[in-house]
Amino acid sequence: MRADRAPAMPNADDERTVLQKRVDRRRALGILLGGVAVGAQAMTACSPVAPMTDEARETRLLAWREYIKGNYRSMTETERGETIARLERLAKVTRGADVKIQSTSAQPGVMFGYAFNISKCKGFRNCVEACINENNLDRRAGTQYIRIFEMEDGVVDLDEADATFQHEVPAEGHFYMGTQCFQCADPPCVKVCPVGATWQEPDGITVIDYDWCIGCRYCMAACPYWARRFNWSAPDVPVAEINPNQHYLGNRARKMGVVEKCTFCIHRTRQGRLPACAEACPTGARVFGNLLDPSSEIRWVLANKKVFRLKEDLKTEPRFWYFTD
Amino acid sequence: MHLKPFVLSALRSATTGGRRYHVWMGSLTLIMLAGAYAYSLQLRYGLGVTGMSDHVSWGLYISNFTFLVGMAAAAMMLVLPAYILHDVDFGRAVLMAEAVAVAAIVMCLGFVVVDIGNPLGSWHLIPGVGYLNWPRSLLAWDVVVLNGYLVINLAIPFYILYGRFRGRPPEKRRYLIWMYIAVMWAVSIHLVTAFLLAGLPARPFWNTALLGPRFLASAFTAGPAFVILLLWFIKQTTKYEIADGAFAKLALITTVTAQINLIMLGSELFYKFYSPTHHGINARYLFFGLDGHHALVPWIWTAIAVNAIATVVLMIHPLRHDPRWLMPACAALFIGIWVEKGMGLVIPGFIPSPLGEIVEYTPTVVELGVTAGVWALGLFVLTVLVRVALPIELGEVRSPYIEKATPSAPIVRPRSTPPLRQPTPPVRTR
Numbered sequence: 001m002r003a004d005r006a007p008a009m010p011n012a013d014d015e016r017t018v019l020q021k022r023v024d025r026r027r028a029l030g031i032l033l034g035g036v037a038v039g040a041q042a043m044t045a046c047s048p049v050a051p052m053t054d055e056a057r058e059t060r061l062l063a064w065r066e067y068i069k070g071n072y073r074s075m076t077e078t079e080r081g082e083t084i085a086r087l088e089r090l091a092k093v094t095r096g097a098d099v100k101i102q103s104t105s106a107q108p109g110v111m112f113g114y115a116f117n118i119s120k121c122k123g124f125r126n127c128v129e130a131c132i133n134e135n136n137l138d139r140r141a142g143t144q145y146i147r148i149f150e151m152e153d154g155v156v157d158l159d160e161a162d163a164t165f166q167h168e169v170p171a172e173g174h175f176y177m178g179t180q181c182f183q184c185a186d187p188p189c190v191k192v193c194p195v196g197a198t199w200q201e202p203d204g205i206t207v208i209d210y211d212w213c214i215g216c217r218y219c220m221a222a223c224p225y226w227a228r229r230f231n232w233s234a235p236d237v238p239v240a241e242i243n244p245n246q247h248y249l250g251n252r253a254r255k256m257g258v259v260e261k262c263t264f265c266i267h268r269t270r271q272g273r274l275p276a277c278a279e280a281c282p283t284g285a286r287v288f289g290n291l292l293d294p295s296s297e298i299r300w301v302l303a304n305k306k307v308f309r310l311k312e313d314l315k316t317e318p319r320f321w322y323f324t325d
Numbered sequence: 326m327h328l329k330p331f332v333l334s335a336l337r338s339a340t341t342g343g344r345r346y347h348v349w350m351g352s353l354t355l356i357m358l359a360g361a362y363a364y365s366l367q368l369r370y371g372l373g374v375t376g377m378s379d380h381v382s383w384g385l386y387i388s389n390f391t392f393l394v395g396m397a398a399a400a401m402m403l404v405l406p407a408y409i410l411h412d413v414d415f416g417r418a419v420l421m422a423e424a425v426a427v428a429a430i431v432m433c434l435g436f437v438v439v440d441i442g443n444p445l446g447s448w449h450l451i452p453g454v455g456y457l458n459w460p461r462s463l464l465a466w467d468v469v470v471l472n473g474y475l476v477i478n479l480a481i482p483f484y485i486l487y488g489r490f491r492g493r494p495p496e497k498r499r500y501l502i503w504m505y506i507a508v509m510w511a512v513s514i515h516l517v518t519a520f521l522l523a524g525l526p527a528r529p530f531w532n533t534a535l536l537g538p539r540f541l542a543s544a545f546t547a548g549p550a551f552v553i554l555l556l557w558f559i560k561q562t563t564k565y566e567i568a569d570g571a572f573a574k575l576a577l578i579t580t581v582t583a584q585i586n587l588i589m590l591g592s593e594l595f596y597k598f599y600s601p602t603h604h605g606i607n608a609r610y611l612f613f614g615l616d617g618h619h620a621l622v623p624w625i626w627t628a629i630a631v632n633a634i635a636t637v638v639l640m641i642h643p644l645r646h647d648p649r650w651l652m653p654a655c656a657a658l659f660i661g662i663w664v665e666k667g668m669g670l671v672i673p674g675f676i677p678s679p680l681g682e683i684v685e686y687t688p689t690v691v692e693l694g695v696t697a698g699v700w701a702l703g704l705f706v707l708t709v710l711v712r713v714a715l716p717i718e719l720g721e722v723r724s725p726y727i728e729k730a731t732p733s734a735p736i737v738r739p740r741s742t743p744p745l746r747q748p749t750p751p752v753r754t755r
Contacts, residue, residue: 067445074456141373149680157681158680158681159603159606159677159681161680163680163682179680191461192461192464193458194450194458194464194465194468195455195456196456197449211446212446213446214441214444214446214450215441215442215443216437217382217383218462218521220379220382221525221527222525222527223527224679225527226682229379230372230379230442231371232373232378232379233370233372256371257371257372257441257442257443258443311679314527
């Protein structure tokens with residue numbers, strides 16, 4: 001009927017795969033129900049009462065295919081490509097944003113680690129701002145992954161610290177300590193997820209499949225470092241401010257009602273770049289690198305500085321160390 | 326061939342009644358509708374319409390959930406003596422207790438559903454099409470045991486009632502094994518829910534070995550207390566006879582468990598406050614307030630006072646045997662434990678946060694509306710179940726296909742027993 005049919009719509013290929021029985025039950029069910037949906041939409045289209053634009057039809061179909069897709073970990077490369085195509089198209093159709101979503105997997109021989117120099121940090125919070133922009137964090141809710149705690153000299157105690165300071169920094173007689181997701185080697189948040197929507201990647205980054213998360217927030221209760229954030233309402237990022245360089249497991253658009261977290265800027269670091277926070281830090285307090293590379297700066301810090309981690313007694317083995325000059 | 330009349334008669338039992346019955350059910354329906362509207366707002370605008378935040382990420386919903394899991398489990402405390410220890414006094418109370426269990430589980434599932442941010446994704450929990458992270462996640466365990474418990478508690482009463490309905494007394498050898506399973510299952514649903522919280526070292530307030538036993542003790546206090554109230558109401562308003570012995574035994578159970586509950590609370594307080602450590606900071610917030618924040622302080626002290634007074638009343642024998650004291654004491658225990666175990670257990674686990682920040686929590690109107698709606702749903706289910714079970718138990722309702730000669734039911738009552746409730750006369754004489 002129409003020539004401008006979008007490529008992501010169900011087509012003859014799907015039919016063939018069904019016939020060849022090379023799909024699992026969920027997918028088959030989805031394709032069948034999808035057919036029903038198309039039929040229903042065709043009827044709506046014929047009805048004089050509710051004419052539906054091609055775009056609305058396409059959006060609805062894409063949303064439906066997104067709804068029935070599986071967990072990212074169980075997807076084949078082809079399926080990953082398909083869902084990314086759908087998500088990019090949806091961003092274009094619904095927001096008018098041209099985004100590029102990658103699915104770069106962990107590079108062999110890489111285990112990311114982070115070190116934070118307490119002596120250098122001056123509490124400027126450039127890292128916080130860079131993180132917000134880089135990771136498309138919800139502007140309306142003011143979501144932040146990084147917290148900078150201001151502490152009085154001589155007391156390393158988060159209970160006495162203030163993360164909401166609003167004055168000129170560095171304040172006399174104070175020092176600063178940043179927290180974010182520590183990418184624990186034994187993450188309690190991963191263990192508790194009832195649907196396996198969050199897991200640790202081979203390079204040590206704990207990620208979330210935002211489309212698989214059911215929003216129970218058990219992981220938030222389980223995290224000893226308060227690293228996870230929830231989308232209490234639909235996240236809002238002005239189109240002009242959207243960072244188009246995205247990763248499926250990282251900074252792509254989240255939806256309402258799901259959990260998100262710091263991924264050490266997975267879309268940058270897997271391509272050999274620094275996380276946005278490390279790049280933005282004007283004092284050089286942030287050291288990021290590959291723990292498996294003996295010549296990396298992070299290895300030098302671990303070997304030559306007196307390092308410590310927060311709440312070591314919990315045995316979650318964070319890959320985030322603190323040190324002083 | 327008995328199934329259709331069974332369903333029809335159940336529908337009839339549930340939809341006929343006096344004026345007060347209809348007012349009650351009508352009110353519940355209105356509250357449910359209001360709750361549904363509140364939930365629709367939450368669906369549209371997100372959980373941001375509640376008082377929860379990244380700091381206090383569970384609130385009223387999960388508080389009610391933990392409390393009601395206990396209610397569901399506690400109903401089995403009646404089943405145990407009745408079916409396994411053959412205590413005849415309890416026999417008639419059991420079906421009512423199972424109705425309480427079913428209603429409580431329905432509410433539990435309701436509170437979980439309204440709490441999750443992406444309810445449309447619930448199918449991700451179904452093994453096969455989705456993925457259930459079992460046995461690693463305690464929440465996956467909870468999904469399994471709660472649904473299993475619901476099925477068991479629907480199946481056993483159905484078997485018993487349907488048997489009586491078609492004039493075939495239920496056979497013990499068929500259902501007794503399920504009773505054993507149900508009793509163990511009851512303990513498991515509550516322990517699993519306690520472990521769900523106790524297994525988190527991130528939250529020292531919950532991360533204690535006593536949490537599981539404390540959950541059981543408080544559940545086995547609030548549960549029987551509620552069942553006492555329900556049975557007393559049934560006894561007052563229907564012809565269903567419940568032996569005084571059943572009340573005495575239930576009251577005794579409640580008394581003992583209420584004492585154990587207070588002892589455990591005491592040891593928890595000793596542990597947290599005698600040598601105050603960093604791990605006691607949430608308890609400090611709960612009981613005394615922290616840095617000028619003390620939203621929960623009046624709640625917890627009221628709850629403890631109410632619990633203690635009610636326990637003392639129950640411990641005095643003449644008072645325990647007097648309904649005028651027993652019923653208020655049971656109501657007080659029910660409410661006291663609801664506060665202590667709901668608001669007083671879940672919320673302080675989040676305050677202060679693991680990074681020491683204090684953000685308080687107050688439920689919003691929308692949240693209260695949804696909560697009221699789920700409670701109304703549970704009470705609605707409970708009323709319907711009791712309403713269906715009573716006439717069958719009384720022998721008033723029987724399958725029309727039973728031959729006249731068949732002996733009626735184990736509870737022998739003449740067929741001519743007047744209906745459960747007389748139709749309301751047009752003019753009230755009183």
